Amino acid sequence: MAFGRGLRALSIASFVLITGAFALVFFWAPNDADQGFVQKIFYVHVPLGIVALCGFVTGGIFGIKHLRSGDRADDLRSYVAIHISLILAVGVLVTGSIWARAAWGQWWVWDEPALVSFLIVFLLYCCYQPLRFSIEDPERQARYASVFAIVAGAFTPLNFIAVRMAESLVHPRVLSTTGGSMPGEMRLTFLVSIAGMACLFVTLWKYELASKSASIQLRSLKRRLAGDDGLAPLQRSAAPQNL
Amino acid sequence: MRDTVAALIRKDLQLERRSFESVPAMLMFSVTAFVLFHFGLDRGSLEGDLASGVLWVTLLLAAVLGMNRLFVSEREQGGFDGFLMAPVDRTALFVAKAAVLFGFLVAVELVAVPAFVILLLEPGLGQALPELLAVLVLADAGIAIVGTLIGALGVQTRARDLIIPLMALPLLVPVVIAAAEATAPLLAAAGAEPFPVRWLGVLALYDAVFGLLAYAVFDFLLEE
Amino acid sequence: MPALPLDDAGPYVAAAYLVFLGLILVYVAIMATKLGRIEREITDITELVERRDRERAGVPEEERV
Numbered sequence: 001m002a003f004g005r006g007l008r009a010l011s012i013a014s015f016v017l018i019t020g021a022f023a024l025v026f027f028w029a030p031n032d033a034d035q036g037f038v039q040k041i042f043y044v045h046v047p048l049g050i051v052a053l054c055g056f057v058t059g060g061i062f063g064i065k066h067l068r069s070g071d072r073a074d075d076l077r078s079y080v081a082i083h084i085s086l087i088l089a090v091g092v093l094v095t096g097s098i099w100a101r102a103a104w105g106q107w108w109v110w111d112e113p114a115l116v117s118f119l120i121v122f123l124l125y126c127c128y129q130p131l132r133f134s135i136e137d138p139e140r141q142a143r144y145a146s147v148f149a150i151v152a153g154a155f156t157p158l159n160f161i162a163v164r165m166a167e168s169l170v171h172p173r174v175l176s177t178t179g180g181s182m183p184g185e186m187r188l189t190f191l192v193s194i195a196g197m198a199c200l201f202v203t204l205w206k207y208e209l210a211s212k213s214a215s216i217q218l219r220s221l222k223r224r225l226a227g228d229d230g231l232a233p234l235q236r237s238a239a240p241q242n243l
Numbered sequence: 244m245r246d247t248v249a250a251l252i253r254k255d256l257q258l259e260r261r262s263f264e265s266v267p268a269m270l271m272f273s274v275t276a277f278v279l280f281h282f283g284l285d286r287g288s289l290e291g292d293l294a295s296g297v298l299w300v301t302l303l304l305a306a307v308l309g310m311n312r313l314f315v316s317e318r319e320q321g322g323f324d325g326f327l328m329a330p331v332d333r334t335a336l337f338v339a340k341a342a343v344l345f346g347f348l349v350a351v352e353l354v355a356v357p358a359f360v361i362l363l364l365e366p367g368l369g370q371a372l373p374e375l376l377a378v379l380v381l382a383d384a385g386i387a388i389v390g391t392l393i394g395a396l397g398v399q400t401r402a403r404d405l406i407i408p409l410m411a412l413p414l415l416v417p418v419v420i421a422a423a424e425a426t427a428p429l430l431a432a433a434g435a436e437p438f439p440v441r442w443l444g445v446l447a448l449y450d451a452v453f454g455l456l457a458y459a460v461f462d463f464l465l466e467e
Numbered sequence: 468m469p470a471l472p473l474d475d476a477g478p479y480v481a482a483a484y485l486v487f488l489g490l491i492l493v494y495v496a497i498m499a500t501k502l503g504r505i506e507r508e509i510t511d512i513t514e515l516v517e518r519r520d521r522e523r524a525g526v527p528e529e530e531r532v
Contacts, residue, residue, distance in 0.1 A: 022484070036476055037476040037477065037480060038476045038479060038480060040480045041479065041480055041483040041484075044483055044484055044487050045483065048487065067460075067463050087490060087494065088490070090490070091486055091487055091490045094483075094486050095483040095486055095487065098479055098482050098483045098486070099479075099483065101479065102476060102479035102480070120413050120416050121413070123409075123412075123413045124410065124413035124414060126409075127406060127409045127410045130402075130406060130409075131396070131397075131400065131406055131410070134400035134401045134402055134406065135399060135400055140399065143463055143464075143466065144396055144399070144464065146463070147396060147460050147463055147464060148396060148410070150456070150460055151392065151414070151453075151456060151457075151460065152414075154452065154453075154456050155413075155414055158417060158448075158449065158452060159416065159417055161445075162416070162417035162420050162421065162445060162449075163416075163417075163420065165420075165441075165445065166420045166424060200491075204494060207498060208498070211498060211501050211502065211505070214505055215501070215504070215505060215508070218505060218508045218509065218512065219508075221512055222508065222511065222512055222515070225512060225515040225516060225519060226515050230515070
């Protein structure tokens with residue numbers, strides 16, 4: 001199971017794209033008319049958010065694959081995708097809060113529908129690892145986790161629609177930049193930033209998959225050599241421990 | 244399939260009638276919550292979106308009590324194994340349990356909503372009753388579907404009363420949004436404002452999506 | 468929304484980008500620990516393989532270095 005294939009090319013691509021994006025942000029993209037320099041946070045906050053959401057949905061897709069095929073590798077892929085997206089989601093919320101504070105003076109604003117929906121999705125996915133951890137049988141743990149990943153993955157877009165409907169009635173949308181129409185330089189910078197974040201996600205994803213797969217294979221190798229007594233017993237874990 | 248569902252529903256209703264666990268608890272909780280809101284908000288009467296919010300949050304939390312108990316008897320008394328051995332469509336269990344939870348919610352609302360009107364609502368309901376019923380039915384369907392799915396997901400875990408609310412409540416946020424937004428104009432003080440039908444559409448979409456999803460996925464929770 | 472002047476805006480923007488950088492570095496640190504553990508496991512396994520090879524070759528246990 002060669003999870004780590006293409007990892008070098010991916011990391012180089014991530015490095016190039018992200019460094020390029022940040023260079024564009026600070027040296028090329030024009031300042032926003034309303035928010036000024038503060039708007040630069042947008043280029044790290046929104047791409048992180050988009051990639052995290054796609055990561056959650058990807059976790060759901062691998063959940064579907066796992067239920068259909070029974071292949072535990074798909075469960076591992078689902079787990080890692082959700083795991084990384086959760087870490088990125090923390091980043092989204094923190095950078096969103098910093099942006100709210102800089103732009104509007106408060107650490108949290110309720111009339112930013114994307115940020116609010118994100119909070120709800122984040123709270124939901126915080127349950128993923130505790131759910132996994134509380135089921136001891138590994139096969140059942142994988143199965144139930146896949147069900148959760150699918151339901152949560154389907155929920156994420158629905159939630160965004162519902163929250164946006166609720167907020168748009170009272171407050172006009174203030175997200176993105178100059179009222180929705182981005183000048184060309186900003187759009188290009190934004191796209192490069194998204195591409196960089198997406199590359200970074202895939203890099204980290206494969207990285208963690210390779211690492212976990214290596215640990216699992218090492219353990220089985222050790223069992224073959226030392227017998228079951230030579231091994232420390234497997235501790236309970238939320239992460240998949242067998243492929 | 245229909246006979247299986249009917250038989251399962253009958254069994255659960257009999258169990259409830261004999262032991263009186265879920266519905267009275269959910270009801271008592273709702274009325275107590277109204278009292279708590281009175282003291283917490285320091286208001287004798289509510290109207291409009293505040294009233295709507297109090298009503299829906301209370302109903303949702305009461306529903307969580309029902310969700311926690313929904314599969315407990317199956318889990319502890321081997322009902323799952325017995326069901327799996329029977330030559331029936333496994334999704335029948337989902338349909339039956341969701342119908343039972345829906346029934347519990349309706350039963351609770353039959354008393355809790357009038358209690359709310361008496362205790363906390365400033366204007367009367369008046370002609371808004373049919374719209375309110377529509378909102379209640381659609382929202383209850385959504386809560387029942389998601390509640391049954393999460394109840395089944397959580398019942399096999401150790402800390403089930405903790406993890407079931409934590410999973411179900413974020414999933415039910417769209418229901419709260421839609422139901423509260425739809426109910427708010429009905430409870431407004433200056434007579435009922437025009438009813439925002441679009442929120443019924445949102446609720447119906449939610450019910451359809453999660454209904455289909457739960458139907459597709461529930462089998463996998465029952466294997467082995 | 469009045470635009471913050473550059474002096475005030477700077478720290479916020481820097482903080483946001485540093486959060487991003489911090490997340491990545493924390494991740495690298497965690498993966499580095501895992502790699503350390505993997506390396507230790509490989510050392511153990513190498514030793515087990517060597518022990519098995521010696522046993523197969525019939526070398527008595529006392530001559531083990």
